[in-house]
Amino acid sequence: MRITVNGQETALDGRTVADLLAARLDDPRPHGIAVAVNDEVVPRDDWPRRPLAGGDVVEIVTAVQGG
């Protein structure tokens, strides 16, 4: 199954947002992170049960220094 994460197409191993975070960030529930799937923010509490499907567009963001 192929999805797009932060603008790059990639293979998805798991089934949920939490699986994706665990694979990419080594943490299924990292702090200071927000996730959107197909332009909808997925609240943190929903990460373990929000399924991902082929073609999904996922954004994973955090705070950085900025004016």
Added chain:
Amino acid sequence: MSALTIAGRALSSRLFLGTGGLPSLVLLEPVVAAAEPGLVTVSVRRTSSTRDGGLLDVLRRSGVPLLPNTAGCLSPREAVMTAELAREALGTDWVKLEVIGDEASLLPDAIGLVDAADQLVRRGFTVLPYTTDDPVLARRLVDVGCAAVMPLGSPIGSGLGVLNPHAIEAVRAAVDVPVVLDAGVGTASDAALALELGCDAVLAATAVTRADDPVTMAGALRLAVEAGYAARRAGRIPRRTTARASSPMTGRIA
């Protein structure tokens, strides 16, 4: 210095600090300590790591409230999405709204800005828009529910100070929400001038973070904001085109 209140929240200082541009994150803690800002801004960007370099840890330790921005967003859609992600990541519904018209000038896109502000207010955000020094646009932003307006003194990162003080005064006169001078501050006198013109606060980023000595400049801006606010309350003398002696002319010798 009496407290500044925005959207019902009392802020401890009239200096807001942008965190972008510091050569090293090590400087962040002493810079924040020297500036004692009422708010600190952060941006939201894609990440492939949970290691943010300790940015959020340092800022949370300082106890200063966070103001996420939508810096660099070129459309209302992008800005609204970025604000939503910031709210989720940082747990605040405050946002410094930027909708940029083009990447060369970094000037606000006035039409997109009002549109995005309107959408965000409806979604429950406390919106502080980065805007031009246009009193009509400022009023439009307040009309859609913005909690403050943040007119630029001059282009972002330019350090040119307040290029049109009359326009800043006009913005101040046009709205009944706090006015925060944003962008263009180069040094302490620029920040003092903004307060003297009637602004309620100043946001400085580059002026501090790209100074030769960011910690000392952070302290200088803190003092400048206090001085400018005091001078504003004190009431400056009218400008005259001719001299007016302050010493008596009578009783001189010879």
